[in-house]
Amino acid sequence: MKKIEGRFNSMHTLFCVPSLDEYSRVSSCSNAKEICNKPEVIHEGTSKVKKSKVRILTLNYETFKMKPEEDTKAMSDRFTIIINRLKSYGKTYSD
Numbered sequence: 001m002k003k004i005e006g007r008f009n010s011m012h013t014l015f016c017v018p019s020l021d022e023y024s025r026v027s028s029c030s031n032a033k034e035i036c037n038k039p040e041v042i043h044e045g046t047s048k049v050k051k052s053k054v055r056i057l058t059l060n061y062e063t064f065k066m067k068p069e070e071d072t073k074a075m076s077d078r079f080t081i082i083i084n085r086l087k088s089y090g091k092t093y094s095d
Helices: 002-016 020-026 032-043 047-062 072-088
Strands: none
Touching: 047 072
16 A cells, blocks of 8 residues: 555655656556656657657758858858757767
């Protein structure tokens, strides 16, 4: 009975933490492990999704060009976003 009560308390706490949008995504989970893993899959994706995102970002990096209508600040900001996203996936380029 204590084990069941402990699981219920853990799940109740985990249900209370997320925002309303996050709650709607985890409310169907049946145990604490599922609740903890769900946001990772939603926000970061599975390993296939991660690989796909890295491929797209790498392509964006390798084919990066200044757009005709953008100034140097906008170009630099766009490039920085690509670099930071690649770093978040563990892919870095040397200067």
